[in-house]
Amino acid sequence: MPKLIETRADVELMVNQFYQKIRQDAELGPIFDEIAQVDWDVHLPKMYDFWEGILFGTLNYAGRPMPPHFRLTQKHTLTPAHFDHWLALFFENIDELFEGDKAQEVKYRAYSIATIMNNRVQQVNAQMEFEN
Template identity: 60%
Template sequence: MLSDIQNRTDVENLVNTFYEKVRADATIGMIFNEVAHVDWPSHLPKMYDFWESILFGTGQYRGRPMPPHFKLNEHHPFKPEYFDAWLALFYQTVDELFEGEKATEAKVRAVNIAAVMEHRINQINEGATASLLHRDQ
């Protein structure tokens, strides 16, 4: 029987375990390792703050989650399978470690944020394609 996500230590465990899977993942690992060259000692605490804010309203996260992804997408356009891989790993990690209301909330928030992110990235990429097509007209 698993317990729910209860505090900052649980959030840190969730985030650390998730990004270990992400870094080793065949589909999205390379974005973190080779495209973004993520500085883990600064990225992970930001993600603890982000998830603590979402789940408990107590985190220190004051950033904007979307812009770094738009920037990444400029170097390396996001594909639908990146979101599928990200979400599958996130769900897997939550389910492996926790069970309860907060665990469910984490998954619901993740899928909602991913949907908004994917939608906005698709709009950007469709706009870029449209302007390329109309470039010579």
């Protein structure tokens, strides 16, 4: 049964299940596990803080979301299709678990950040092509 997103525990559930989907995904899984070799014990708590900040205004996330993706695309080109697919999994995950205003809001926020991130990553890709 879908529920409201109300607490940090809800955010943790959202993030944990999202990255389970990511890791099982044939296209995105290897980017995280093989190319970036993500340390999940570090990444997951960071993402709880990130999304809790977006949804509830907490200030625990002090990082910068964009730079790791600029570095990543230099190792393995991130395409607009990767971002579309990331977003499709994100939306699927929210719809499986949650309903209500915060569920709508988090999808909108993910969409808008992914759009900006994709634009900036495509600029990095174009710059690399220009330099090579």
